[in-house]
Amino acid sequence: MQGRGMMRALLIFFKPMDIPRDIEPSTSSVLVAMSGGVDSSVAAALLQKQGFAVSGIYMITHDDFEQDLSDARRVAAALGIELEAVDLRSTFAETVIRYFVEEYKNARTPNPCVYCNRHIKFGKLIELARQRGADAFATGHYIRLRHTDSGSEVLTAKNTAKDQSYILCMVEPENLQRVIFPVGQFTKDRVRDMARELKLPIHDKADSQEICFVPDDDYPAMLEKLCPELKKEGLIVDTDGAALGRHEGIYKYTIGQRRGLGIALGEPAYVVRLEPHSNKVVLGSKEDLMQKVATVRDFNWLLVPPAEEFRAFVKIRYNHRGQWADIIVEDKDVLVRFEQPASAVTPGQACAVYLPEENAFKLLGGGWL
Known part of the structure; x- marks a missing residue:
């Protein structure tokens, strides 16, 4: 060495x-x-x-x-x-x-x-x-x-x-x-x-x-090659359902997205919801992105969880800085009550739950939002 x-x-x-x-x-x-x-x-x-x-x-x-x-x-x-x-x-x-x-x-x-x-x-x-x-x-x-x-x-x-x-x-x-x-x-x-x-x-x-x-990090092109039926035009609407424009496929959008929407509203707009059945992309304000409660499904416990409701540190995506929440175990799922509203809680992402230790956090497990 x-x-x-x-x-x-x-x-x-x-x-x-x-x-x-x-x-x-x-x-x-x-x-x-x-x-x-x-x-x-x-x-x-x-x-x-x-x-x-x-x-x-x-x-x-x-x-x-x-x-x-x-x-x-x-x-x-x-x-x-x-x-x-x-x-x-x-x-x-x-x-x-x-x-x-x-x-x-x-x-x-x-x-x-x-x-x-x-x-x-x-x-x-x-x-x-x-x-x-x-x-x-x-x-x-x-x-x-x-x-x-x-x-x-x-x-x-x-x-x-x-x-x-x-x-x-x-x-x-x-x-x-x-x-x-x-x-x-x-x-x-x-x-x-x-x-x-x-x-x-x-x-x-x-x-x-x-x-x-x-x-080339071009996931839309890859998805179009693997699943051409994803490329399906639909409406972009606001939270009241009013039409704002059209899109070429909801797979090109994710919750919290602001850039590349192709629509000028005179104020910041974000993707707040994707509706696969109606094939709509729903835009709203930053406030519309905020969420106080989330259900985390098919939770994978790495350690035995506390018996009752407990306070924990959670991350709702890889680059999330994390925030505190109350955790309630419901059979195979977990209910997360954020102490402060969380922005862009995105279906499909993993939610990881941690307990604090001196100079570190210990991972309890995670599940799917």
Whole structure:
């Protein structure tokens, strides 16, 4: 390992909570999901330096994969580890892409990353790790896990600006018991510095910002190709039902959208509702976007919930700053009563529920709005 800074990083890296309690690095193997990016590459390197027998796995989920796979192979070669590429395009299409299209057909705004993490990354890849005899599975997500005798607790990352715990809210809790998140205790800048100090060939690679399977981030074009019937003209109306204009398909709109409406009303207007049965886009004011209560369906509990109504911190989309709410458990669903009205509560998005801890939040689980 290069430099004193790297040695200091390792000294603070693996606290007892970070590794499943029955795993001893020097006698254990770990399968790392490697994307060809900086974070997963550093995760693999840190695990190797800790003493694990590390191997990598790259999942092919769409056709534009050659460059990222090449980058992952270069990193694996630099670390002297094996890398397996698994073609999951068929499985991915039958699960994530099908879900993606069906949600838009029902005028809902999907969250394919949350869905993929439940069914593919922390579903299918966990299964493959078990089949290959790995003692643990790791990724480069900015998340912390605390492994205890009673289970695994998901904590927000030390670097709150990069925290990715939200995307685990729908993962099956038993699939987290053998997981390690090596970079969850570091900032992004520190991770990139470590990649440089380790001389990893991707240390200056830019972060991915787009949905991985949508070419050029043009999801309307992809939807039109996969489901041409979505392109159906209809009315744009106000909250009283008065016609304001026409649209080419409600799949091009999402709750809270202000830009690209193609209508000048002399005052700010937002998409406040999508009506698939009447094929209408409803516009309203910013006040019309505000909501005091939301029902979260098919809630996935990562931990045992409090027995009664409780106060929690909730996020209603990935980039939401979060806000406080009262949580009421109703069988498989959860009722969320926001302390302050929430803006743009969007059907199809995931709602993640957290409890506060010192210097972190603990993820209780999540469900679909």
